[in-house]
Amino acid sequence: MPKGFTDHEKERINSEIIEQGRRLFSTYGLKKTSIEEITKAVHISQGSFYIFYPSKEALYFKILELEEAKIKLKLSETISNDKDSVKKFLLRAYEVVDTNPFIRQVTFDDNMQELLRKLPEQELKAHLNRDTDSLLPLIQRWHENGIRFNEDPEMVAALFRSIFFMAFHKKEIGEAIYPKMIELLVNLVVDGLCREEAPHD
Template identity: 50%
Template sequence: MPKGFNENEKQKINEMILTEGRKLFSSYGLKKTSIKDITSAVGIAQGSFYIFYSSKEALYFAILEQEEQKIKEHFIDSNLTKAQSPKKALKDLLHQAIQLVEENVFIRQIYLDNNMEAILRKLPKEALEEHFQKDSDSLLPLIHKWQNEGIILQKNPDVIAGIFRSLFLLTLHKEQIGVAVYHQTLEFLINLIVDGMVIKEDLT
């Protein structure tokens, strides 16, 4: 029977589970990391894990959301109105965000060894829908701001958010796109997206 924890203990243990889970998943991947590996690293009984997460896939997904949030914050904190050329600023911003995705070991792991398939099987549909909705919700204020300032087209903000999400998803399919043409493909798509979306050439 798992030990009962007070709220303060739960918070600290959950932080440890997230930290140790991130280390183990990044080093060994989802399939080769067991719940026992995680609980041993944290120092709790194996049964206590289920107080916090229904499965190791649920933990993996929680860490993934944390990693994605770091990248979204970088994107959201941008201010195109301070740039002389909004087009160049947005292209640079997309390149920087894509580089953060490509360099993030944890995010890269999700498509290795069919990790995504394992997660999709284990997570409830509602959790995935909530995740995608949070993606859109985090981008919408920024998109509305750019539209109100006359920087980008007055198109459906949800569609624009979907375009940005689609671009980042492409970074996880380098082999399918073709390694030899991957970077040129992304560069071409970024140019097409920004050139077609940004209204103002400069703010001078």
């Protein structure tokens, strides 16, 4: 049986599990990283790992959500008040995702497919709902700045998410043409979706 930990120890160990998990997953991916490797790096037993996470997939998903939160915070600072800012936001999102070592690894070796197979459906649905909820305030800010969308906010959020999900199919699309394809897709979506009006007081 794993030993008990104080609340302070649990907080410290959990931070180390996340840090070492991020490092190992970023380097080797989900399938090639074992719980044993993570626990060795953190200096705890494998049994103790399960105090914090029911599986390595649960840890991977936790780190994915933390990385996405950091990305969203960074992107929220780029919003301005013209239609080009919507394009810049989406292209910047692609750049940030593409240069994040952990997120990049998610797109390799079927890591996302493995995650989808192992995690409970309810947890994945909750994650998608949180994704939509995090985009709605940004869409509202554009609206207040005079950007009008031809669809309701939930549909706009879904379209934006679909662009982000393209990163998980980079290999299938073709890595050589992927950046140009994303730029073209963003231009087509935004030009078809947005119009500019004078912002209301």
